[in-house]
Amino acid sequence: MSEAPLIEYRGVARQFTSRRGTVMACEGVDLTVHRGEFLAIVGPSGCGKSTLLNMAAGLLKPSTGRVFYHGAPVPEPNTLVGYMTQRDTLLPWRTVEDNVAIALELRGQRKTERHRHAHDWIKRVGLSGFETAYPAQLSGGMRRRVSMARTLAYEPETILMDEPFGALDAQLRLVMHDELLKLWAATGTTMVFVTHDLTEAITLADRVAVFSARPGRIRAIETVDLPRPRDVFRIRFDPRFGELHDRLWRYLEESVRGDIMVG
Numbered sequence: 001m002s003e004a005p006l007i008e009y010r011g012v013a014r015q016f017t018s019r020r021g022t023v024m025a026c027e028g029v030d031l032t033v034h035r036g037e038f039l040a041i042v043g044p045s046g047c048g049k050s051t052l053l054n055m056a057a058g059l060l061k062p063s064t065g066r067v068f069y070h071g072a073p074v075p076e077p078n079t080l081v082g083y084m085t086q087r088d089t090l091l092p093w094r095t096v097e098d099n100v101a102i103a104l105e106l107r108g109q110r111k112t113e114r115h116r117h118a119h120d121w122i123k124r125v126g127l128s129g130f131e132t133a134y135p136a137q138l139s140g141g142m143r144r145r146v147s148m149a150r151t152l153a154y155e156p157e158t159i160l161m162d163e164p165f166g167a168l169d170a171q172l173r174l175v176m177h178d179e180l181l182k183l184w185a186a187t188g189t190t191m192v193f194v195t196h197d198l199t200e201a202i203t204l205a206d207r208v209a210v211f212s213a214r215p216g217r218i219r220a221i222e223t224v225d226l227p228r229p230r231d232v233f234r235i236r237f238d239p240r241f242g243e244l245h246d247r248l249w250r251y252l253e254e255s256v257r258g259d260i261m262v263g
Contacts, residue, residue: 003034003035004071005032005033005034005068006033006034006035006037006069006070006157006158006190007032007033007056007067007068007069007158007190007192008031008032008033008067008068008071009029009030009031009032009052009055009062009065009066009067010030010065010066010067010068011028011029011030011064011065011066012026012027012028012029012030012031012052012055012062012064012065012066012067013026013027013028013029013062013063013064013065013215014026014027014048014051014055014060014062014063015063023214024214024215025046025047025048025051025214025215025216026047026048026051026052026211026214026215026216026217027064027215027216027217028217028218029048029052029065029216029217029218030218031052031209031218031221033158033190033192034190035157035190036188036189036190037190037191037206037207038184038190038191038193038204038205038206038207039191039192039193039205039206039207039208039209040193040194040195040200040201040202040204040205040207040208040209041192041193041194041195041201041208041209041211042195042196042197042198042201042208042209042210042211042248042252043196043210043211043212043213043216043252043255044196044211044212044213044214044252044255045196046213046214047211047212047213047214047215047216047255048211048214048215048216049162049194049211049216050162050194052194053083053160053162053192053194055067055074056069056074056078056081056158056160056192057074057077057078057081057083057160058074058075058076058077058078059076059077069081080156080157080158081156081157081158081159081160082103082151082152082154082156082158082159082160083151083159083160083162084147084148084151084159084160084161084162084164085162085164086162086163086164086166086167088135088143088144088146088147089147090135090143090146090147090150091135092134092135092136093134094134095131095132095133095134096122096127096130096131096132096133096134096135096138096146097115097118097119097122097131097132098118099135099146099150100118100121100122100146100149100150100153101114101115101117101118101153102150103150103153103154104117104118104153104154107154117153118131118149118153119131121149121150121152121153122146122149124149124152124183124186125145125146125148125149125152125179125183126145126179127142127145127146127149130142140167140168140172141168141172141175141176144164144165144168144176145176145179147164148164148176148179148180148183152183152187152189155187156189157189157190158189158190158191158192159189159190159191159192160192160194161191161192161193161194162194163194163195163196164176164193165177165200166195166196166197173200174232174233177200177203177204177232178232178233180204181204181228181229181230181232182229185228185229191204193205198245198248198249198252199236199245201248202224202226202241202244202245202248203230203232203235203236205224206223206224207221207222207223207224208221208222208224208248209221210222210248210251210252211255212255213255219251219252219255220248220251222244222247222248224244225240225244226238226240226241226244
């Protein structure tokens with residue numbers, strides 16, 4: 001890609017200090033994300049994956065190095081990005097429709113307009129008929145769909161996703177992968193997706209960045225040379241999928257086995 005990157009990490013490191021001492025989450029990170037790209041970040045627990053998302057969102061500053069968005073230092077907060085975290089963070093006292101409309105409400109959009117917009121996104125994630133339901137009345141997968149609709153309804157140019165489907169069972173995760181790829185293709189949004197799951201990363205992404213154990217450093221960045229649109233239910237049977245999985249696993253295996261031995 002020849003155009004300037006949308007997000008750029010230059011020599012980034014981040015350390016955290018507590019009563020237990022100082023921990024270096026990641027260091028020496030040089031990474032770019034281009035407009036419209038789907039980038040997956042994979043690595044063992046504690047290697048700074050979520051920290052990188054928080055820096056792009058303007059919620060954390062690097063200890064050293066710099067993070068740029070559109071060629072300028074990331075603002076605090078970065079209102080051009082949407083952030084879908086591991087927890088759905090739905091407000092239990094608000095209906096599905098009102099949860100999806102939160103960001104539009106904060107933006108000052110008129111009630112009729114934001115509810116029309118919310119209805120559209122609820123339909124697009126397959127939840128028509130549940131507009132007046134409350135989070136407690138929904139399954140885990142439905143709650144994830146509401147979270148996705150809420151993030152997309154804001155129409156950010158970039159979406160940061162921190163293991164958004166980690167709590168779902170394997171079958172439901174595949175369904176959510178399929179929905180996410182369809183919505184991504186329809187919107188052209190830039191995606192940065194953090195996961196522990198190498199299979200998930202390859203299924204979804206244009207490129208996969210593999211990080212070492214803490215302090216997280218980039219071990220490899222590989223292009224996923226698999227055609228789109230992708231059939232998430234069968235893509236794992238493509239020989240190219242297996243070859244890429246094996247190659248990336250070799251970079252990841254040492255760190256993962258080290259985590260197990262330490263634990």
